[in-house]
Amino acid sequence: MHHPSGAPDDDSDALFGLDALGPEPAETGQRPSFRISAAARRLLPVREIYAEPAAAASPRGRQISARFPDARMTTVDSHWRIPGLHGNEGNVDRWVRVKGETLVLGEKKTLTTRPNGRSADWIAPGASNGCAMACAYCYVPRRKGYANPITVFTNIDRIIAHVGRHVARQGRKPEPNQCDPEAWVYDIGENGDCSVDALICDNTADLVNAFRQWPTAKASFATKFVNPDLLALDPRGRTRVRFSVMPGDDARLLDVRTSPVAERIGAAADFLDAGYEVHFNLSPVVLRPGWQDAWTELLTHLDDVLPRRVKEQAAAEVIMLTHNQDLHEVNLGWHPRAEDVLWRPDLQQAKRSENGALNVRYRNQVKAEAVQTLRTLIDHHAPWLRVRYAF
Numbered sequence: 567m568h569h570p571s572g573a574p575d576d577d578s579d580a581l582f583g584l585d586a587l588g589p590e591p592a593e594t595g596q597r598p599s600f601r602i603s604a605a606a607r608r609l610l611p612v613r614e615i616y617a618e619p620a621a622a623a624s625p626r627g628r629q630i631s632a633r634f635p636d637a638r639m640t641t642v643d644s645h646w647r648i649p650g651l652h653g654n655e656g657n658v659d660r661w662v663r664v665k666g667e668t669l670v671l672g673e674k675k676t677l678t679t680r681p682n683g684r685s686a687d688w689i690a691p692g693a694s695n696g697c698a699m700a701c702a703y704c705y706v707p708r709r710k711g712y713a714n715p716i717t718v719f720t721n722i723d724r725i726i727a728h729v730g731r732h733v734a735r736q737g738r739k740p741e742p743n744q745c746d747p748e749a750w751v752y753d754i755g756e757n758g759d760c761s762v763d764a765l766i767c768d769n770t771a772d773l774v775n776a777f778r779q780w781p782t783a784k785a786s787f788a789t790k791f792v793n794p795d796l797l798a799l800d801p802r803g804r805t806r807v808r809f810s811v812m813p814g815d816d817a818r819l820l821d822v823r824t825s826p827v828a829e830r831i832g833a834a835a836d837f838l839d840a841g842y843e844v845h846f847n848l849s850p851v852v853l854r855p856g857w858q859d860a861w862t863e864l865l866t867h868l869d870d871v872l873p874r875r876v877k878e879q880a881a882a883e884v885i886m887l888t889h890n891q892d893l894h895e896v897n898l899g900w901h902p903r904a905e906d907v908l909w910r911p912d913l914q915q916a917k918r919s920e921n922g923a924l925n926v927r928y929r930n931q932v933k934a935e936a937v938q939t940l941r942t943l944i945d946h947h948a949p950w951l952r953v954r955y956a957f
């Protein structure tokens with residue numbers, strides 16, 4: 567974990583994080599569980615759990631509450647719109663802190679798998695929603711009014727059964743595409759970070775194990791957090807981890823509470839050796855003075871430190887920054903320096919979405935040129951890195 571200068575101080579959570587976790591059941595693997603470490607406690611010093619009654623009573627819900635015995639448990643009718651938690655007002659000051667101190671337990675009611683075609687063939691229903699990290703550009707909190715701690719869905723068995731039926735219905739993938747030459751790829755972490763979820767409970771492990779049995783499918787998730795506990799799983803090539811990377815200076819400013827980029831890159835070989843496929847998300851690409859040099863340095867670093875076996879199977883998604891006016895205003899309240907680089911009306915164009923939100927992205931011409939520049943930089947400095955798509 568790192569604490570960027572200029573970003574909100576989230577060190578203070580260490581003060582009351584020390585006793586936040588209960589005893590861990592006996593571990594079976596050789597390495598001690600990371601989720602009981604001081605670093606995990608700093609990221610997730612859970613003090614407060616809001617739970618739907620059925621979620622609290624479920625085996626997964628009980629597993630989670632047993633891990634945080636000192637947390638105060640409050641029953642809620644629905645995991646959405648919890649008064650005093652969700653919503654913008656009054657929470658901006660505590661936004662980052664709420665993310666680590668609060669968990670919500672709910673049941674995922676609507677199980678749908680949506681076609682995607684870009685990052686993955688399909689978006690599976692996620693086993694969580696929300697994140698304990700606080701990337702300044704993150705779109706995940708928008709739907710919950712920005713104060714957005716992790717909601718864990720405890721009905722993981724139903725989620726997995728749903729995905730299993732979907733996989734069975736598809737049969738074999740008829741032809742290769744950029745998502746994967748053979749397998750149907752299912753994104754399992756659209757609205758959160760599966761590596762962080764694995765600090766809380768076994769939902770991520772259950773999904774990784776499930777995909778191991780499905781030879782026509784592959785799980786995929788993007789992450790900004792290195793959780794060594796995932797190395798103890800046995801994915802047998804059926805889970806793709808996409809480590810998100812960006813230049814270190816940008817990450818220190820924008821990727822609040824995440825693992826440092828060099829640590830994510832440094833973990834790639836370990837994840838490959840543990841049986842994961844390892845890809846990279848070059849995202850978001852933030853256009854600011856000097857971005858070309860910064861990305862050159864990052865690509866050179868990837869080329870220098872990654873072993874050949876990682877390079878041979880690696881591929882990348884390139885995703886240009888999108889932003890949002892409401893998020894811009896929230897960020898001005900807690901992390902204004904991030905907005906110096908994220909909010910660039912001179913380079914961006916706005917588009918009102920169906921729900922009325924004003925989303926911004928780089929103007930077509932600016933974006934096309936930047937994508938071309940980045941592709942050229944990749945060709946020069948990391949020619950082994952196949953770009954699956956750039957958007």
Ligand code: SF4
Nearest residue numbers: 697699700701704758
């Ligand atoms: S790690 Fe991902 S989900 Fe979490 S705050 Fe950052 S961008 Fe959002």
